[in-house]
Amino acid sequence: MNTNQLKKLSLFVILFIFCHALVWSADTTKTNSFRFVFMTDIHIQPERGAIEGFKAAINAVNALKPKPAFVITGGDLIMDALAQGYGRADSLYKLYIETEKLFQMPVYNTIGNHEIFGLYKQSNIEPSHLEYGKKMYANRLGEGKTYRSFDFKNWHFVLLDAMGMTPERKYIGHVDSTQLKWLKQDLETTGAERPLIIVTHIPFYTIYSQYLNGPTAEVNKALIVVNAHEISKVCEDYNLKLVLQGHLHTVEEIFYRDVRYIIGGSVCGAWWKGAHQGFAEGFVVVDIEGDSFSWKYHTFGWDAEKYNR
Numbered sequence: 001m002n003t004n005q006l007k008k009l010s011l012f013v014i015l016f017i018f019c020h021a022l023v024w025s026a027d028t029t030k031t032n033s034f035r036f037v038f039m040t041d042i043h044i045q046p047e048r049g050a051i052e053g054f055k056a057a058i059n060a061v062n063a064l065k066p067k068p069a070f071v072i073t074g075g076d077l078i079m080d081a082l083a084q085g086y087g088r089a090d091s092l093y094k095l096y097i098e099t100e101k102l103f104q105m106p107v108y109n110t111i112g113n114h115e116i117f118g119l120y121k122q123s124n125i126e127p128s129h130l131e132y133g134k135k136m137y138a139n140r141l142g143e144g145k146t147y148r149s150f151d152f153k154n155w156h157f158v159l160l161d162a163m164g165m166t167p168e169r170k171y172i173g174h175v176d177s178t179q180l181k182w183l184k185q186d187l188e189t190t191g192a193e194r195p196l197i198i199v200t201h202i203p204f205y206t207i208y209s210q211y212l213n214g215p216t217a218e219v220n221k222a223l224i225v226v227n228a229h230e231i232s233k234v235c236e237d238y239n240l241k242l243v244l245q246g247h248l249h250t251v252e253e254i255f256y257r258d259v260r261y262i263i264g265g266s267v268c269g270a271w272w273k274g275a276h277q278g279f280a281e282g283f284v285v286v287d288i289e290g291d292s293f294s295w296k297y298h299t300f301g302w303d304a305e306k307y308n309r
Contacts, residue, residue, distance in 0.1 A: 035069060035285065040265070041112070056300055057300050070105050072107075078093060082114055083122050086118075089118070089136060112163070112247065147159060149190075151194075156197070158183065160200045171222060180234065199244045203224060207254070242262065245264065249268075264283065266279070283300075
């Protein structure tokens with residue numbers, strides 16, 4: 001083989017490796033690309049057209065192109081179990097579970113404050129009840145638990161239980177020590193490289209109170225996770241990209257130290273009475289591309305006046 005032939009062969013090998021690398025890179029990006037939906041604060045109930053509204057939101061999710069790989073809910077699925085007797089709470093859970101079947105993709109649920117059964121004293125439910133507190137959610141929607149994690153492609157998802165229950169039978173935003181220990185172990189297993197998304201009903205961080213009441217306004221413990229800094233500390237050495245939050249029925253984004261904290265509006269708007277503080281009924285669509293993501297708030301054109309005249 002002469003010098004010219006060697007040069008041609010070397011050039012061919014280089015081009016082959018380069019083209020193969022481009023194809024591999026494209027395939028990898030495509031493999032790690034997907035879409036999911038985050039929908040929070042549904043508050044399903046027989047009143048106010050909520051069943052029809054939730055079905056309209058589900059239809060909007062099913063019609064998205066490309067179709068989402070799955071849906072994550074952000075809590076407050078029903079309206080409500082806090083102050084209700086067993087019959088009402090039981091019927092609302094059954095209503096949600098039956099309606100949820102209309103989704104054409106898997107659904108991963110997160111617990112909210114309105115899923116806590118009989119917490120308020122006016123419910124007349126004793127703490128000795130077999131499904132008191134979070135047990136009803138765990139039994140009906142959590143497969144025995146109130147928090148969980150799962151992997152999808154290259155991403156890791158953690159759905160937290162941010163509901164603290166006080167001796168006075170009220171709720172606050174709080175992640176208990178047992179769950180923090182579990183989170184540390186879960187992240188150690190996941191590793192530092194895999195991109196991470198955390199879901200919480202009550203926000204870790206928000207400007208909601210400051211925007212409404214002034215920059216120095218005190219934040220109610222029922223509106224914020226009071227030990228969010230402990231969770232942030234646990235996540236410091238991991239690849240946390242996004243925290244999806246609910247509870248406030250508004251749309252908000254905070255970007256700090258390479259993490260986005262997004263409050264995802266609400267499916268029900270102002271509890272099925274129209275837009276809440278100018279935020280229409282809707283949900284968040286998240287598009288993953290490799291190790292990055294983009295998002296948008298998707299409304300579904302709900303006509304609340306039809307059911308609230």
